[in-house]
Amino acid sequence: MTANGGALLEITDLGVSFTTDEGMVRAVDGVSLAVHPGRTLGIVGESGSGKSVATKAVIRLLPANARIDGGSRILLRRAEGEIDIARLPAGGRELRRLRGGDIGMIFQEPMASFSPVYTIGNQMIEAILAHRDHLDRRLGRRFDRRAARDHAIRMLERVGMSNARLRIDQYPHELSGGMRQRAMIALALSTHPSLLIADEPTTALDVTIQAQILDLMLELQRELGMAMLFITHDMGVIARIAEEVAVMYLGRIVERGPTREVIRDPAHPYTRGLLAALPRVETSRRRLTPVPGDIPSPLQRPAGCPFHTRCPRRMPGLCDREVPADTALDARRSVACHLFGGRAS
Amino acid sequence: MTAAPLVEIRDLAVHFGVRGKRLLQKAVGHLRAVDGVTLTIRRGETLGLVGESGSGKTTLGRAILRALPVTGGEIRFHLDGESVDLLALEGRELRRFRRHMQLVFQDPYASLDPRMTVRDIIAEPLEAPGHLRRKREVDERVREIAARCRLNLEFLRRFPHAFSGGQRQRIGIARALVADPEFVVCDEAVSALDVSIQADILNLLMDLQQELGTTYLFITHDLSVVAQISDRVAVLYLGRLMELGPTREIFARPFHPYTRALLSAIPRVEPEHGFDPIQLRGEIPDPAHPPRGCRFSTRCPFVRERCREEVPAFREIAGDHFAACHFAEELAG
Numbered sequence: 205m206t207a208n209g210g211a212l213l214e215i216t217d218l219g220v221s222f223t224t225d226e227g228m229v230r231a232v233d234g235v236s237l238a239v240h241p242g243r244t245l246g247i248v249g250e251s252g253s254g255k256s257v258a259t260k261a262v263i264r265l266l267p268a269n270a271r272i273d274g275g276s277r278i279l280l281r282r283a284e285g286e287i288d289i290a291r292l293p294a295g296g297r298e299l300r301r302l303r304g305g306d307i308g309m310i311f312q313e314p315m316a317s318f319s320p321v322y323t324i325g326n327q328m329i330e331a332i333l334a335h336r337d338h339l340d341r342r343l344g345r346r347f348d349r350r351a352a353r354d355h356a357i358r359m360l361e362r363v364g365m366s367n368a369r370l371r372i373d374q375y376p377h378e379l380s381g382g383m384r385q386r387a388m389i390a391l392a393l394s395t396h397p398s399l400l401i402a403d404e405p406t407t408a409l410d411v412t413i414q415a416q417i418l419d420l421m422l423e424l425q426r427e428l429g430m431a432m433l434f435i436t437h438d439m440g441v442i443a444r445i446a447e448e449v450a451v452m453y454l455g456r457i458v459e460r461g462p463t464r465e466v467i468r469d470p471a472h473p474y475t476r477g478l479l480a481a482l483p484r485v486e487t488s489r490r491r492l493t494p495v496p497g498d499i500p501s502p503l504q505r506p507a508g509c510p511f512h513t514r515c516p517r518r519m520p521g522l523c524d525r526e527v528p529a530d531t532a533l534d535a536r537r538s539v540a541c542h543l544f545g546g547r548a549s
Numbered sequence: 550m551t552a553a554p555l556v557e558i559r560d561l562a563v564h565f566g567v568r569g570k571r572l573l574q575k576a577v578g579h580l581r582a583v584d585g586v587t588l589t590i591r592r593g594e595t596l597g598l599v600g601e602s603g604s605g606k607t608t609l610g611r612a613i614l615r616a617l618p619v620t621g622g623e624i625r626f627h628l629d630g631e632s633v634d635l636l637a638l639e640g641r642e643l644r645r646f647r648r649h650m651q652l653v654f655q656d657p658y659a660s661l662d663p664r665m666t667v668r669d670i671i672a673e674p675l676e677a678p679g680h681l682r683r684k685r686e687v688d689e690r691v692r693e694i695a696a697r698c699r700l701n702l703e704f705l706r707r708f709p710h711a712f713s714g715g716q717r718q719r720i721g722i723a724r725a726l727v728a729d730p731e732f733v734v735c736d737e738a739v740s741a742l743d744v745s746i747q748a749d750i751l752n753l754l755m756d757l758q759q760e761l762g763t764t765y766l767f768i769t770h771d772l773s774v775v776a777q778i779s780d781r782v783a784v785l786y787l788g789r790l791m792e793l794g795p796t797r798e799i800f801a802r803p804f805h806p807y808t809r810a811l812l813s814a815i816p817r818v819e820p821e822h823g824f825d826p827i828q829l830r831g832e833i834p835d836p837a838h839p840p841r842g843c844r845f846s847t848r849c850p851f852v853r854e855r856c857r858e859e860v861p862a863f864r865e866i867a868g869d870h871f872a873a874c875h876f877a878e879e880l881a882g
Contacts, residue, residue: 410770411815412601413601489780498713499746
């Protein structure tokens with residue numbers, strides 16, 4: 205993870221805390237990662253892992269009680285130069301231009317992207333026109349209202365919507381769940397973002413529809429050459445969509461590497477536990493191997509390694525005291541675990 | 550070899566009235582949420598019930614518990630050598646019968662009353678007619694089932710909001726099992742839980758079944774979970790059974806094109822499984838306007854003329870393995 209020269213997005217030492225009535229919640233604690241052009245980084249984690257918060261920080265869509273650490277850096281490299289998103293003024297023009305322009309977003313719930321009171325087409329056309337300059341740079345053409353409508357129809361057709369010419373004038377609630385998800389993808393991609401952030405985009409969908417949407421996303425990625433940051437709790441979905449995976453637990457990345465290798469030969473005891481706990485289609489009526497204990501409350505983060513309270517291989521006196529540092533296993537894999545020698549530097 | 554039937558369901562139908570778009574408009578049609586399901590649930594087994602949105606799986610589960618009005622058909626329970634016609638029971642008789650059947654919900658957060666202590670939540674089903682009356686007996690029974698569900702007995706005096714998702718689901722399971730029911734419907738019982746916790750709850754359900762001999766109808770959209778916990782699997786699509794058979798058979802040799810598509814769409818973690826889902830055309834049809842003929846005909850990759858005209862019979866294709874497809878043998882061959 206050293207040669208990040210070509211990275212489109214480079215996050216260094218990201219920390220996010222929330223002030224709540226019950227105290228301070230440290231949701232993301234020192235996360236560093238890089239996303240490369242045209243490639244997909246998957247982030248997998250359970251409740252409280254901070255995967256969603258970390259990615260919301262990238263587009264600065266955090267609630268008002270959240271604070272990004274002063275030392276965090278979120279670098280986005282564009283043709284016009286490099287910007288640190290962590291330093292952009294909240295609610296400013298630059299952030300607005302970034303969201304839905306260079307960075308597209310899709311969520312589990314499509315109604316988070318659409319307003320219920322405007323037609324799908326209206327919202328797509330507004331988005332295209334709002335990011336006219338960005339599109340000019342990416343495609344070398346200037347959109348007027350009519351061209352924007354044609355472009356929106358083409359995008360809706362592209363995501364497999366039949367009768368796009370009619371559907372474009374429908375309201376979001378008139379579409380089925382799968383169609384709404386497609387419309388949201390069309391909306392996010394209509395501005396040709398260089399980075400797409402997808403937060404559990406298929407979790408609420410039926411499995412046959414999920415398969416269609418995943419295929420569609422891979423196809424569009426190839427076609428448009430965009431990078432993806434794909435967040436999910438589902439290892440199977442990660443295996444399908446991401447070349448590289450980062451496993452998060454209680455706000456930290458505990459392991460990362462090429463997806464196939466991490467799944468075939470997980471290093472961190474948490475990754476091992478997570479894979480062993482998965483029900484498999486191949487075996488029936490088998491006892492499963494759960495990860496012992498509960499995920500600790502974010503209000504009571506364990507000291508030392510966040511996983512030590514549940515780890516079958518914890519070393520008393522070390523794991524409960526010192527936070528393990530990221531240790532390289534080879535050129536592309538790393539793990540944050542004392543079993544692999546990771547001492548905090 | 551097969552166990553005795555506990556619940557026999559014949560031609561079960563649950564239809565809902567569909568209102569028009571305008572306010573106060575009279576019913577304009579019927580949503581056939583469950584439309585002629587025939588199914589036997591065997592004593593001591595776990596029958597997995599899978600289906601996507603609109604399949605009617607939750608409605609079917611609730612109908613078997615008489616938690617919603619049934620339009621037609623028959624449900625028989627076989628208990629202590631007697632055959633009980635569930636749909637004929639009314640009033641006090643029905644309330645007395647309810648102790649034989651229970652429900653475990655999906656969302657342990659929503660299904661527990663926040664103002665009751667864990668002890669009172671678990672004890673609630675014992676208040677139904679025909680149960681323990683004395684407080685000491687109730688306490689003893691609650692402690693016994695809580696221990697079986699591996700709940701810390703200290704927790705009994707607390708309120709549910711203090712607990713994690715996994716603990717809350719243990720409370721929900723203890724509550725369902727406290728009155729020693731023969732039959733439990735688990736409706737997406739582990740779907741809201743994290744993977745590392747879900748495995749623990751699935752193990753608990755399997756252990757309790759071994760100890761208590763309970764029969765489960767396990768409803769879920771998650772096919773890997775169903776593969777793990779079920780002895781047999783029933784596949785529902787738009788209110789009708791598409792396939793039913795032993796779990797291993799269903800997953801190794803599915804007869805119905807819908808089952809095959811469903812299984813091929815599971816994203817697997819094993820790298821040796823290439824992901825090549827059978828692409829189904831279009832969307833799941835509106836259950837208020839199901840297709841004529843075979844309900845799956847609008848999306849089936851192997852559809853032929855006959856499928857659009859004639860409803861396929863639900864028939865035994867191989868030993869104990871049923872499917873509703875005109876061309877099951879041919880397509881499986």
